Amino acid sequence: MSDQTNTLPQRNRVQEEYRWRLEDIYSSDEAWEKDFQSVPERVQKIKALQGQLSKKSSILLQALQLQDDLGQLMESLFTYARMRRDEDNSNTTYQALTDRVTALGSEVNSTTSFLLPEILAIPDGTLQNFLQKEEGLELYRFALDDLRRQKPHVLSEKEEALLAQTGEVTGAASKIFTMLNNADLTFPVVKDSQGKEIQITHGRYGQLMESRDRDLRRHTFQALYKTYRGLENTISATLSTAVKRAVVMSRIRKYPSALESALFGDKVPLTVYDNLIKTVRQHLPTFYRYVEYRKKQLQVEELHMYDLYTPIVEGIDWQIPYEEAVTMVQEGLKPLGNDYGRILEEAFQNRWIDVYENRGKTSGAYSWGPYGTHPYVLLNYQDKLSDVFTLAHEMGHALHSYYSYQKQPYVYAHYSIFVAEVASTVNESLLIHYLLKKEKDKTKKRYLLNHYLEQFRGTVYRQTMFAEFEKLIHNKVESGEALTPENLKGSYKQLNQDYYGPNMIIDEEIDVEWARIPHFYNNFYVYKYATGFAAATALTKQILEEGDSAVQRYLEFLAGGSSQYPLDLLKIAGVNMESTEPIKESLQLFEQLLKELESLT
Template sequence: MNQVVKRSEVPQEYRWRLEDLFPDSAAWDKEYEEVKKLLTKLPAYHGKLNNAASIKAVFALEDEISLHAERLYVYANMKHHEDMADPTYQALSDKAKKLSVEVNESLSFITPEILALSEDELRKLIADPELSFYKRTLEEMLRTKPHVLSKTEEALLAQAGNIAQAPGTIFGMINNADMKFPKIKNEQGEEVELTHGRYIQFLESRDRNVRRSAFEAMYATYGKLKNTLASTLAANINKNLFYAKARKYPSALEMSLFGDHIPLTVYTNLIDTIHEHLPLMHRYMALRKKLLKLDELHMYDLFVPLVEQYDMKITFDEAKKTVFDSLQPLGEEYLSVLRDSFESGWIDIYENEGKRSGAYSWGAYGTHPYVLLNHKDNLNSMFTLAHEMGHAMHSYLSDANQEYRYAQYTIFLAEVASTLNEALLMDYLLKRSDDPKQKLYLLTYYADQFRTTVFRQTMFAEFEKIIHDKAEAGESLTPQSLSAIYYDLNKKYYGDVMTVDQDIEMEWARIPHFYTSFYVYKYATGFSAATSFAKQILDEGDPAVNRYLGFLKSGGNDYSINILKKAGVDMSTPQPIRDAMSVFEDVLNQLEELTK
């Protein structure tokens, strides 16, 4: 299927089978009414959550309501994503969203009411055999209790929520709406306006003047607004400090790690271990300089492909077979579900008019997951298939082995299963490639994943830690200090082989993730954990596979760090990052051998 067709024209074998979730709209309407009825039962528990029987009953009701509401929401939105212009499913999606808000509001009394009990009363409930299934929920409530304030104070913090969002909102408006970039000349000598969307395309240009012009124009534009942007970022940091202090956390970083119960050492180990392995990054920069035949390697030379586009035409059926074959190391239990998923309407494959762009894996407990693709016959789409099926298999095995309450895994774990599939696919392709140009293309693709997902995101994470530490020590964050910190980090990470252009000092001003503080490290830890798993599976075979399947089946039945540790990846130590770095070193060795 190459031409873009209307949804009604898409053959059935290329569509996902949403009837497995709801056979028709009448079934959806019936379940919607059931949720509305269930919500009327909640007021009976207001003010009564002080004994095991009431708490057990309200938790069971909470799960029943949440599960049905999730099914309604997922179905309505996936139908909407089939054709975003279809008014029927626009309306259904809106209806589901409104119900979701109503459900959240109706359930919101449960946690504060239980937390109003004393610590002794909570401990008695945790020890009560009648509540054994909900022990983990209650233990988590007890863990958060020191950071939950009085009812009046919580209401005040809730009212401050809109103010707290202001720095991120203001940055978004400056960055996406108000900021205007100049025109630069493209490869044909035509004047073209620089935009966020075109920036990376310009940096990938074979014409070095185009790359340099885009780079200089981008950061000159941010430089003109450096005072405003520094004030906005500083306001976001001050917001974090305010909440950390109000909620009695030692620091903003520890507050952000608390939710997933991640030790501070996970964050610091990542930075320290990447520092140890910066010589590998410097080697890669030297290789990039050599392959691009440059006297000086500049910051605007980081995205230009090292190999001319290698055209690998891969149909969906070929991609499916290659992905399946590459995942053979995961064993028959995994493969039998994967085989079934390919034949049982899990995947919506091709683009059609109005279909949501991109790709995702989604679903609701009690039904198999679904995967939305917009498949093109190329290498990138094959990796996307491997990635999304990793998510889908994680969800399937978690749901099949955990009760609803404990099936959902955290964001800290989410990218591990998807990235592991990509690592196994890469290993499979490299081992079977006998075309030097193809091998070079694959190796540079992989090396750049390490550069962007591990090294660059760790550099971002280190920048966030430094600037929060300075703010917590009472230092002011001026555009000059932010730029100096950021410039020095680039010098450190890219090494002497790189000519670190002064303009890069303004890059901190354009990273939206800095307004979702202390999030980016998860990209690097997830990639490292997945690479470590892949290495163990390829080196050890069945014992490592069994541990990994245990990880996939765990859902959220324990803290993320413990789930990984049981499976053989201890993120509280530097070992998984060292494992990932040994794979990166192997990639560099192969690249250097190929380019002698």
């Protein structure tokens, strides 16, 4: 499976042991259909309570319980359909199932949209009386308090119903980009130094950019971005539409800005976002030093953007089969204790993971899965060290979900994205510490240090640059400026110049990199990678230095779901992200690792 070939295998040619077992969600499409058909009746049970929520505490409790039951069902329906589609985006059966459940979700949201405004219309005194009188409502106290916090941003019942009906339409930009990027877009064939033709794919791009063959890297880089440049007008239109949606929705809901709207749900102060950008910019000189070091080690007169991913340590062709990667991850995560290790083993043995790339499969990697079922992981494994870290990363997400699902009721089972990247990055940090500690070979140790520094570059510096780009383009729309290919490219080029510094050639092709970043369709998401990395760096240090006490705090954090606000959950684990200290500490670690790498050269 790991060999590069000109064409990818069809889905049914991938060995079963390397395919996830979605039958754990639904045993068949027919079972899915049966649940799908039951939704309207469930919706009507909720609808029948409209206008009565303030009358009796028992009615309010019934409405909340029915909402949870329906939410859990819709989650199972949607994740099954979407994950089946992700196996092969050209499969029309699962395109149809995804479309049907998406449309049904819009109908459900529209029909049940009365719940939020009606709950918020309950007088404070009445609600407090309900909470004291109805024992079952105590479970929902935090959720109800959070709803009350949202009161200034909730519309009337009729307005909420109208807005809910637009859900499928307003989310179209993301869907269009996904289909264009994963199903319709094809990349050219390039030749390596032996003249072998290689078809560029999303999954292979990273592998090709790590090649020691500089001409292959350059040709791959140019070919990929030429493809996106040919669609820059279309993709700038989809991105512009996504940004306008965020801006319009923030105004409709009376937020000062789209950014503050995005931060509100997590109760994250604006200063957290701004301090991240400010603190990273203050530490850019250290990053410039790393860029200069890379240039010297590669012995090139000019360092180009296509030189960023190739290892600077020569003589290493570290091919790591999937089974070996599994062992490395299990060993690296032993500091998290026996219970964590037991769940990992279950995941690896019971087909929670979809391992290899196949034709039409969604690119990249993720962890997902509905409440009531174990989480899943999608990979596109290519036998590289980076793939081992991706495995550790996604298993961090998966076990975060597992602990939350096990310990929390449905209403609090889904953790905020703000904390999502903490668990994944703790796993990566523990893995790199394990590998560095056990590695005696100087060359491999330098290779690992380079890899870890690259993790910093990609997760802290690059994602912060993305976050600044997002803030910039949303500000442009909020001030009435159009997002054209020209100003998108101009803004993106300037940020690359600022972040990479004087020792990097900012190739023309990189101006259009924004056109291939799916995260920009989930506005103000990427900053959480950087804050998550900073929090994870602090937690990893505590776990390794303190042992069991830190592990227990960390597992309590993993089991917290959304039962508290993200910043409060992180304080339980032992990190205060309202301070700039975790960010500074992670950037100081970057400098320490760079010094260690320089000393081994």
